[in-house]
Amino acid sequence: MSEPASETIRLTIDGVEVAVPKGTTVLKAAETAGIVVPHYCYHPGIPTRPAQCRMCLVEIEGQPKLQPSCVMTAGDGMNVVTQSEAAREARRSVIEFLLLNHPVDCPICDAAGQCMLQDYAYETGQLESRFQEAKLVLGRDRIADDILYFADRCILCTRCVRFMRDVAGDEALIVAQRGHKAYIDTFPGKDLDNEFRGNIVDVCPVGALVHEDFLFKARAWDMDSAPGVCPGCSNGCNIEIGAKENQVVRIKPRYNAEVNSYWMCDYGRKHLVMANRGARIDLPLIRRNGELEAVHWGEALTWLSERMPEGDGVAVVSPFESTESIAAFRALLARIGISGGGYRLARGDEAQLAGFPKLKLRAERAPNATAAELFGFREVESLPSIAAGATVIVAGDRLDDLPADFAGDAGFFAYLGSHLSEAARNADVILPITTFLEMEGTFINHEGRLQRFRQALVPPGVARPAWMVIRRLLSLLGDGADVLEAEAAFERAATETPGLAGIAWSAIGPKGVLVRTDGAAAPSAR
Amino acid sequence: MKKVHPAVVGAQPFQLAEHRPVERLFEDAEGRDRLEKSLSRYPEKKGALLPMLAYAQERNGWLSPEAMEEIAEALDLTPAYVRSVATFYTMYAKRPVGRYWIQVCTCISCHVNRGEEVFESFLEHTGTRAGEVSEDGRYTVIEAECLGACGFATVVQVNDRYFENVTPETVPEVLAQLEPGEPEA
Numbered sequence: 001m002s003e004p005a006s007e008t009i010r011l012t013i014d015g016v017e018v019a020v021p022k023g024t025t026v027l028k029a030a031e032t033a034g035i036v037v038p039h040y041c042y043h044p045g046i047p048t049r050p051a052q053c054r055m056c057l058v059e060i061e062g063q064p065k066l067q068p069s070c071v072m073t074a075g076d077g078m079n080v081v082t083q084s085e086a087a088r089e090a091r092r093s094v095i096e097f098l099l100l101n102h103p104v105d106c107p108i109c110d111a112a113g114q115c116m117l118q119d120y121a122y123e124t125g126q127l128e129s130r131f132q133e134a135k136l137v138l139g140r141d142r143i144a145d146d147i148l149y150f151a152d153r154c155i156l157c158t159r160c161v162r163f164m165r166d167v168a169g170d171e172a173l174i175v176a177q178r179g180h181k182a183y184i185d186t187f188p189g190k191d192l193d194n195e196f197r198g199n200i201v202d203v204c205p206v207g208a209l210v211h212e213d214f215l216f217k218a219r220a221w222d223m224d225s226a227p228g229v230c231p232g233c234s235n236g237c238n239i240e241i242g243a244k245e246n247q248v249v250r251i252k253p254r255y256n257a258e259v260n261s262y263w264m265c266d267y268g269r270k271h272l273v274m275a276n277r278g279a280r281i282d283l284p285l286i287r288r289n290g291e292l293e294a295v296h297w298g299e300a301l302t303w304l305s306e307r308m309p310e311g312d313g314v315a316v317v318s319p320f321e322s323t324e325s326i327a328a329f330r331a332l333l334a335r336i337g338i339s340g341g342g343y344r345l346a347r348g349d350e351a352q353l354a355g356f357p358k359l360k361l362r363a364e365r366a367p368n369a370t371a372a373e374l375f376g377f378r379e380v381e382s383l384p385s386i387a388a389g390a391t392v393i394v395a396g397d398r399l400d401d402l403p404a405d406f407a408g409d410a411g412f413f414a415y416l417g418s419h420l421s422e423a424a425r426n427a428d429v430i431l432p433i434t435t436f437l438e439m440e441g442t443f444i445n446h447e448g449r450l451q452r453f454r455q456a457l458v459p460p461g462v463a464r465p466a467w468m469v470i471r472r473l474l475s476l477l478g479d480g481a482d483v484l485e486a487e488a489a490f491e492r493a494a495t496e497t498p499g500l501a502g503i504a505w506s507a508i509g510p511k512g513v514l515v516r517t518d519g520a521a522a523p524s525a526r
Numbered sequence: 527m528k529k530v531h532p533a534v535v536g537a538q539p540f541q542l543a544e545h546r547p548v549e550r551l552f553e554d555a556e557g558r559d560r561l562e563k564s565l566s567r568y569p570e571k572k573g574a575l576l577p578m579l580a581y582a583q584e585r586n587g588w589l590s591p592e593a594m595e596e597i598a599e600a601l602d603l604t605p606a607y608v609r610s611v612a613t614f615y616t617m618y619a620k621r622p623v624g625r626y627w628i629q630v631c632t633c634i635s636c637h638v639n640r641g642e643e644v645f646e647s648f649l650e651h652t653g654t655r656a657g658e659v660s661e662d663g664r665y666t667v668i669e670a671e672c673l674g675a676c677g678f679a680t681v682v683q684v685n686d687r688y689f690e691n692v693t694p695e696t697v698p699e700v701l702a703q704l705e706p707g708e709p710e711a
Contacts, residue, residue, distance in 0.1 A: 171603075174610035178671075187605040188591050 011078035026069035026080055027056055037082050038091060038120045040157040040205050042070035045262035047355070048162050053155070054094050055120070059084040066090050092124040099129060101136040101180065103152045111207030113220030117155060118206075138183055143173070144192035146212045146266075147201060151183040154208035160184060160200035167263070169354030170194045184208070195351035195361060198266045202252055211250075213273060218244040226456035227254055229443050231320055231367040231436055232268035233348075235360055236445030236512075239264060241272075241437065241456040248275045248437065248456070258511045259449065263353060265361040275437055275457075281420050282461020285430040292430065297462060301469075304429050305476035308336055309391045309412050314384060315341035317377050318396025319366035322441030323450070323500075324486060325433075325466035326368065327493030329395045330375040332470050335479050336391075342380035343372045344397060362446055367436075370444040370517055374499045386410050395466055396433070399423035416466055432463035439465040440486035442508065444515060450503065451512035465489075548590045551582055552600055561600055571601045579612055588619040616670045623666035624659040626704050628652070629683040630692075632669045635676035640694060644680045645669055647694040651701055664704075 007022040016033040027037050040053035049071050057066035061079035066087060069080070081087065098117060106112040138151035156175065161184065164173040172192055176185040186192055192200075201211045223242040230237040230251075237260035242250035251272045253264035284300030285292040295303070315338045317329050333341055351361040369379070383402070386392055389411035399406060399421045406423035407413045415427035418435050436443075438459035444450050471483040471492070483489045487505040494500040499516045507513060551557045560581050564574035578601065582593040589612050591605075598605040612618045619627065628648055632641040645667070649655065652665035659666050675681040678690030682700060689700050 172606045174606045176610055176613040178614045185606075185609075187594070187609050190605065 009074060009076040011074050011076065011080060013080040014082055020074055024074050026058060026060075026067070026072045026074050026078070029074045030058075030069065030080070030082060035082060037069050038116075038123070039070055040116060040155060041159060043159050043163075043203055043262075045356075046159060046162050046166055046203070048166050050158065050162075053157050055091060057087055057090045058082045059087045088124070091120065092126055095121050095124050096126060096129070098155050100131050101138075101152065102155075103135065103137075105153070108216075109150075109153065109207040110210045110214060110216070111153075111204070111220075115207060116205035136180060138181070141183075141185065142191070143184070143186050143209075144197050147192065147197065148210050148212060148215065149184055150208050150210065153206050154184060155206055156182055156184075157205060158184075159203040159205065160209055163200055163203050164192070164194065164197070167353065167355035168194050168196045168199075173200070195265050195267065196263060196353050198269050199253070199263045202262070211269075213269070214250045217249040218242065223249065224456070226454045228437070228456060229367060229451050229453040230264060230268040230272070231443070232265070232271040232365065233362040234364040234367060234369060234446035235259065235358075235362050236367060236443055236449060236451055237264040237268060237359065238451070239268070239272075243456050246457050248272060256451075256511055258358070259445065259451075260359045261356045263356060263359055265351060265353070265359070267348075267351075267361050275435065277419070279420070280418055280460040280463065281430060281432040282463055284432060284462070285427075287428045292425070297464075300429060300431060301473050301476055304414065304431075305473060307412065307428075308414075308473075308477065311337050311391065313338045313391025313393065313412075314386060315377075316383060316392075316394045316397045317341060317343050317372055318398075319343050319345055319364075319369040319372050320436065321368060321372075321396040321466055322436060322439065323368060323371040323374075323444055324441050324489035324493050325395065325470070326371045326375050326377070327496050328467040328470035328474070328483075328489065329393075330377075331479070331496060332474055333393070335474060335477055338391070338393070341377045342383070343369065343377045344381075344383070345369055345379050364446065367443040367445070370446065370448060371442075374444065374497055374515075374517060394424070394427075395470075416469065418463065431469055432461060433466040433469060434459040434463045438463065441465065441467070442490060444517070445512075448515050448517040449512040450500070450508060450515045452508050467493075548586050548592055551578075551585060551593060551596050557581075557585075572603060575601055575603065575608065575611055579608075579615075579618055583618055588622045616668060619666075621657070622659065625664045626666070626684055628665060628667045629670035629673070630667065631671075631673045631675075631679070631681045631683075633672035633676075635672075636679040636681060639679035641680040643694040644682065644692050644697060647697040648682075648701075651697050 008019050009022050010017060010019050011029060013030045013033050014035055018029050018033045020029045020032060030037050037056045037058060039056040042049055051068040051071045056069045058069045059081045060067050106118060140151060141149045143149045158175060161173045161175060165171040172186055174185060175182050177183060201209045223244050226241050228239045228241045230239045238254040238256040240252045240254045241248055251269050253260055253262055255262050283294040284297055286295055286300055286303050315333050317326055346365040347363045348365050350363050353359040386407040388409040392407045392410045392413045395416045398419055402423035404422040406426060408426050413427040414429050415424045416431045416433045417424055418433060436453060437457045438455060440455050442450050442452050467489040468483060474480055475482050483492055490505050494503055503513060552561055564577040565571060568574055578597045579589060582589055586593060594608045594612060595605045598608045613620060630645040630648055632645055648667045652660050652667055654660045654665055654667055657668050673681045673683055675688055675690060680692045682689045682692045692700060
């Protein structure tokens with residue numbers, strides 16, 4: 001006796017008929033009809049639903065009282081009205097209560113513009129408070145070394161408490177005191193140190209929890225935002241990159257049911273702070289008479305194509321490069337006769353999010369080692385010592401841990417990178433390439449999921465994506481045409497490995513697409 | 527001189543010495559015995575939380591962070607969770623209190639019977655602010671959640687005894703009953 005899994009029920013919400021699977025809540029059913037029922041305590045990623053904010057109350061025909069739509073299961077033939085006078089009045093009352101002691105300090109609040117209290121207060125239209133008494137002041141607190149809590153702004157939806165308890169599995173955050181004195185707190189002397197604590201800032205519907213890295217950095221409407229993929233580890237969490245004046249100011253997780261749900265780890269957030277590191281290479285440099293000299297792209301690439309030695313050599317790629325760049329680099333190596341090639345991969349401690357098994361801060365601290373493997377690069381502990389007269393080509397690897405005389409007596413040393421380390425200064429030619437933030441491309445995560453990321457920042461100087469630079473160089477060497485767009489770069493790459501064969505650029509949806517990695521050794525297995 | 531009700535006399539261990547170090551709860555036979563008895567009464571370990579908080583207060587006079595941590599460990603809870611429960615109830619003292627712990631109810635029934643004025647009157651007559659210990663170590667006055675004696679509002683609980691139908695004017699009488707002899711200057 002098994003119930004058909006996809007039994008469908010029909011109900012009417014605000015006059016719109018919707019068909020949803022049995023067991024769906026009214027709130028979710030309304031979403032399918034494009035109707036957003038205001039809510040605070042309900043969060044789709046947090047399993048517990050206390051229905052305590054009373055914001056999502058809706059009128060259901062035949063039921064004497066308003067019902068919380070976040071826990072109310074939709075029934076066949078139900079007639080739901082979210083905009084009835086009674087429902088609107090209930091919401092207005094909730095908002096009035098929430099605003100009693102709220103400081104309404106929107107002009108200095110980080111959440112302004114992206115605040116659910118602001119949105120709904122505006123929507124209910126009651127712009128003046130009837131509250132005449134002095135407001136209760138609770139103050140603020142530091143609840144983690146990078147998170148501040150503004151108790152006066154808090155509406156006690158307990159999303160943060162329930163995220164820590166039910167998703168992170170670490171009941172370290174609580175509601176202390178009761179009634180009008182209640183606030184969110186940790187145990188005295190025990191700040192949050194969970195690897196996933198940053199998510200409590202994202203789930204906060206108001207500006208009560210703020211991340212210090214973002215504190216007073218930007219107004220929500222002043223930021224440009226681009227969908228990205230976190231380069232912190234091989235998990236490939238989807239992120240939204242908030243940028244202002246060409247600086248990354250905020251990183252938020254972006255929903256992907258197959259990778260990270262609504263969450264990301266703090267390592268990823270912290271890691272991206274260094275995205276704003278300055279001192280970039282912004283012009284091509286070539287060595288003339290022993291000195292590095294800045295030249296324009298045409299001159300640099302022509303110079304390079306004329307001097308590019310043939311034969312074997314040492315090749316190093318960075319697992320932070322995009323799939324398209326790694327593919328182009330492999331094509332270049334094949335053209336000049338270098339076989340093999342390696343990449344270096346930093347490792348660190350792992351951290352698992354208890355409530356979502358697929359989200360784990362993975363030991364491999366780079367986003368695209370799988371693509372490097374796919375294109376025949378192998379992980380190396382350290383770079384081989386460079387024999388005198390050898391050819392060395394490095395793409396992306398910063399070389400910043402290497403001695404200043406690295407490859408000092410190499411026969412030919414070409415460096416494509418974003419930052420000029422001591423070791424990289426020994427190169428005969430230095431080409432400025434973009435970081436993943438300044439280009440469009442793809443990463444392949446630990447399980448072989450190919451995901452697109454978009455350009456968030458303007459590249460410094462004349463830096464260009466590595467795939468564009470290398471394909472141009474190849475065309476000067478008489479091997480194929482120029483590639484000027486990420487789509488073309490990907491499609492070219494897809495013809496160069498069986499793993500990507502048959503995958504169209506347009507088919508890489510918001511969830512990404514799994515690629516065949518059987519030709520590659522999984523980096524985590526070694 | 528009025529006869530003093532025994533429950534009001536500062537006879538509990540914490541009331542004998544003002545700044546006594548906090549005792550560990552479950553390191554002696556008595557504490558372990560209390561814990562085991564409580565645990566046997568509930569289907570889950572978590573159930574014994576309120577009795578254990580009460581025991582900690584009975585033993586030390588207040589709920590120190592150390593005691594909360596000890597209870598959390600004994601009941602497989604997080605210290606933070608124990609704190610959320612302890613701070614929810616006004617009957618648990620989260621900091622040391624004076625010899626006479628005066629809990630004035632200001633919930634609905636007492637509120638309409640001038641509970642807040644009674645509370646203010648207690649503060650005035652003891653010379654303290656809400657929650658603080660008076661200079662002579664004798665009094666701590668707090669606002670309490672409903673004490674469940676709404677028929678006799680305003681209700682004031684001093685240590686383990688209830689004083690009923692208290693008005694702002696009768697506050698000095700209540701205080702006079704607490705300790706025999708002359709009130710201190």
